[in-house]
Amino acid sequence: MYNGEKTVEESGATTLFLVRHGETVDNARQIMQGQTQGCLNEKGREQAQQVAQRLAGEAIDAVVASDLHRAIQTAEIIAAPHGLPVRTTKLLRERDWGGFTGRYIPDLKGEVWPDDIESEQALLQRAADFLQYITATYPGKRVVAVGHGIINKAILSVYAGCTMREVQRMMNAEVRILTTTAERTAASAAAAMAATAAAASSKTSTTGAATAGATTAATAE
Secondary structure: OOOOOOOOOOOOOOOEEEOOOOOEEHHHEOOOOOOOOEEEEEHHHHHHHHHHHHHOOOOOOOEEOOOOHHHHHHHHHHHHHOOOOEEHHHOOOOOOHHHOOOOOOHHOOOOOOOOOOOOOOHHHHHHHHEEEEEEEHOOOOOOEHHHEEHHHHHHHHHOOOOOOEEEOOOOOOOOEEEOOOHHHHHHHHHHHHHHHHHHHHHHOOHHHHHHHHHHHHHHHH
């Protein structure tokens, strides 16, 4: 399973410190947050401080975050030692869980997905757009990006050119380091999209796919 350790050495490549936000009140309650704002709890703030301490000695050129509150809170703590502002982008928002938003996650296991959940292909496209944005805006720079469990998984999928199911889940306040360029992102994104489409076509039944998806939702956000 891919864990984000793969890097490339290329002139002008962007180094990305990909971070998942610290634990939130709703993480602890096992509530599906999706694109709601969320708020760090005490443990989450402590986790963000630990990341800040870890990255304090790194040369960081920019800090970018999802425009959701829980990611901004985490990013501000990490940015403080560097005296950097936090820039936000909707591209880093968590997956839109539609009708599952606000639900108790253990109750979702085995449920058929509602039609208003953001599709995996749409999520991968947003992840690819994010990596293209970062590499175009910060070529040759070192950037901290604070996102969420599932969008970060999609970013890692695009980066590695594999399906999201092959990517190891990121825990709260975990950091993974990626190095890439716009050209490499375009190629790996195409590979990830193709792998995902092939995996979808091999599913034997709609019911089985929905159940597997609900289980993923229950364990990965």
